[in-house]
Amino acid sequence: MRNTNTKWRLSINKRLIIAFIVATFPIYLLAGILYNWTSDLLRKDIMTSTETQSQKYLSELNSTLSRFNSLQYDMLNDEYVIQFANAYDTLESYHKIQLIHFLRSKLVSIRNSSDFIVDVRLYLTNLDIEISANDGYGQLKVTDIPPEKLKDPYHLITYDDRLLSVAYPLESEYRTTPEIIVEIEMRTSELHRSFEAALEKDYSGAIVLGLGRNAKNMIVVNDDKLEQSITRQYGEMKQSTQEASPIQTNKDYIFVRSSLAENDLYIDHYLYTPTMFEPISKSIIWFWLFFGLTILMVALYLYYINRIINKPMVKLVRAFKRIEEGNLELNIHHNKEDEFGYLYKRFNDMVINLNISIDEIYNQRIHRQNAELKQLQSQINPHFLYNCLFSIIRLIKMEKDKEAVHFTDQLAKYFQFITRNSRDTVTLENEVAHARNYAMLQLARFSDRVTVNFGELPNSIKALSVPRLIIQPIVENAFVHGLENVIEGGILSVSFLDKPEQIVVLVEDNGEDSEDAIKKLSALLSDTQDEQEISGILNVHRRLQYKYGPESGIKVSPSELGGVKIELTISRKEASDDVPDVNCG
Numbered sequence: 001m002r003n004t005n006t007k008w009r010l011s012i013n014k015r016l017i018i019a020f021i022v023a024t025f026p027i028y029l030l031a032g033i034l035y036n037w038t039s040d041l042l043r044k045d046i047m048t049s050t051e052t053q054s055q056k057y058l059s060e061l062n063s064t065l066s067r068f069n070s071l072q073y074d075m076l077n078d079e080y081v082i083q084f085a086n087a088y089d090t091l092e093s094y095h096k097i098q099l100i101h102f103l104r105s106k107l108v109s110i111r112n113s114s115d116f117i118v119d120v121r122l123y124l125t126n127l128d129i130e131i132s133a134n135d136g137y138g139q140l141k142v143t144d145i146p147p148e149k150l151k152d153p154y155h156l157i158t159y160d161d162r163l164l165s166v167a168y169p170l171e172s173e174y175r176t177t178p179e180i181i182v183e184i185e186m187r188t189s190e191l192h193r194s195f196e197a198a199l200e201k202d203y204s205g206a207i208v209l210g211l212g213r214n215a216k217n218m219i220v221v222n223d224d225k226l227e228q229s230i231t232r233q234y235g236e237m238k239q240s241t242q243e244a245s246p247i248q249t250n251k252d253y254i255f256v257r258s259s260l261a262e263n264d265l266y267i268d269h270y271l272y273t274p275t276m277f278e279p280i281s282k283s284i285i286w287f288w289l290f291f292g293l294t295i296l297m298v299a300l301y302l303y304y305i306n307r308i309i310n311k312p313m314v315k316l317v318r319a320f321k322r323i324e325e326g327n328l329e330l331n332i333h334h335n336k337e338d339e340f341g342y343l344y345k346r347f348n349d350m351v352i353n354l355n356i357s358i359d360e361i362y363n364q365r366i367h368r369q370n371a372e373l374k375q376l377q378s379q380i381n382p383h384f385l386y387n388c389l390f391s392i393i394r395l396i397k398m399e400k401d402k403e404a405v406h407f408t409d410q411l412a413k414y415f416q417f418i419t420r421n422s423r424d425t426v427t428l429e430n431e432v433a434h435a436r437n438y439a440m441l442q443l444a445r446f447s448d449r450v451t452v453n454f455g456e457l458p459n460s461i462k463a464l465s466v467p468r469l470i471i472q473p474i475v476e477n478a479f480v481h482g483l484e485n486v487i488e489g490g491i492l493s494v495s496f497l498d499k500p501e502q503i504v505v506l507v508e509d510n511g512e513d514s515e516d517a518i519k520k521l522s523a524l525l526s527d528t529q530d531e532q533e534i535s536g537i538l539n540v541h542r543r544l545q546y547k548y549g550p551e552s553g554i555k556v557s558p559s560e561l562g563g564v565k566i567e568l569t570i571s572r573k574e575a576s577d578d579v580p581d582v583n584c585g
Helices: 002-076 079-086 093-112 188-199 229-238 278-324 339-378 385-397 401-419 428-446 472-482 514-526 536-548
Strands: 117-124 129-132 136-139 156-159 162-167 180-186 204-210 218-222 253-260 265-272 425-427 450-454 465-467 490-498 502-509 553-558 564-571
Touching: 002 093, 002 162, 002 180, 002 253, 002 265, 002 278, 079 093, 079 117, 079 180, 093 117, 093 129, 093 136, 162 188, 180 188, 188 204, 278 339, 385 401, 385 428, 401 428, 425 428, 428 450, 428 465, 428 472, 428 490, 465 536, 472 490, 472 502, 472 514, 472 536, 472 564, 514 536, 514 553, 514 564, 536 553, 536 564
Parallel strands: 450 490
Antiparallel strands: 117 129, 117 180, 129 136, 156 162, 162 180, 204 218, 204 265, 253 265, 425 465, 490 502, 502 564, 553 564
16 A cells, blocks of 8 residues: 555656646757757857958968969079079189179078078089078088979978978979979978967867878967877878878867868868857856756755645545555544645545445345345255155165165265355365265266266365355256266266466366257356346356355356366455365265
8 A cells, every 4th residue: 555655646746747847848948949059150150260260361371372482483583593503614713602692692581581481492403502591502412302392392391390392493394303493491380370379269179281182291280288189190190191181089179171272271170169168158057057946946846745735635545545445443634724624524524424334235235145145055956855865765675785875874964064054164175075975976877877077176275165065056057957868978077276366166068958058057147137046056156256256156168078168266366264164064
């Protein structure tokens, strides 16, 4: 009962919680939609702003590189450079020195034109001469102009951790090293500084400047406080020969790429979302605070409902359960003059009226049923008495005194059993013994025509208390209506089944006209009219249902022997453990 009350209480609380969820769900849904809309709007604005800034920076960088390329082109076509390269062997020494100083001054001028430039170098490969804005005149080394430097003229490349722009005449393809090369080395730190100043925000993760399709030509800027794996993966990519591609990151980053196709420049920007959405994080905190306060209010409300409504209701339900269990001395009280006080008073009045009704109606009904049981039991007619007496006379005439004495003793036990009225119940073992005794008496008439097979009664149900005379009338029905006209080969079988929920006694025969007999018995058992003539089978069926409930009684069906099978069922749910009269036969 406690479990039932707990389930009932939980059911009320569950309905209250469901009602609250239904009422507040639209509010939370709207809040979630507004939050997602605000987040998407902020994300789009930041991505658009980032892409715009990146495009602006790329355009400025491209303009700077174009200016550098123009300076390189002008240097390649300078008349003094061409004169120095073509007439070097014919020039006087002082003239050579004068030209070298002039060319270096031009290189210095180019270097000083921008903070991005570290050094400007002029290579005259046919003369093995190198002129540097920083180092001046020197001997050209083969390692200064490897083929890797010459693959992408007028574009930024990274070589030996240096950022370079290499230019040479492109009027005709060359098969050997170009005679004149102008190389500008850019200051990576200054490029980083301008890069960070132009693009890096509080929500910036890694920023990658790509100077072409090759992964080696990349510059990576990263905030040390943010994710370092992006920088590490780009570093690993730069050590390989693969093309540059975006890095797979976790969900905390948004990837934005801006590119400038005309110069193969691009910027990969990884935006750190926790910092990006920091402006709206306070609203999330307020949202969860509101949600927590709502849950607290619901808990306080449920506590209030539990005290004011739920507990009094559970007390009333528990009282009804006790009434259902038969406790009619119950009286409940309520300290407040409210609706439950009125209900409790009406409940107590109902219990009083119910006790009166039981005394006046229920007890009278019980007495009537007991009287009917006595009447039904007394109606059992031992109609085979005459046949038994004739059998005794026949045995005496045949001078079979011992058989006559034994038969008379069996007949006496039979009448002793059916006429003993000190108790209405006997053990199932005694009831079976009486039915077997009856079958043996009948064999005096049917011994040459019928074989009786009585199964073994399980020990677990021998002591079960059952109404008197419930098996013998069924056996009698088999002899009288099933085997009466059998000439030979008649079979009567009685068996017992001990099941978890019920006890079954099976009485089967192989008599004739089984279909007609089954129809008649089924119609008899299904008729609930009290005025009909009560036969032995109906007597047993009614008494079983009176004592053990509607799940007990008699069922009729065809037997595998060829006749009628009658199942006598006793439900274990209502089976009594009363001590029966053990001296009844």
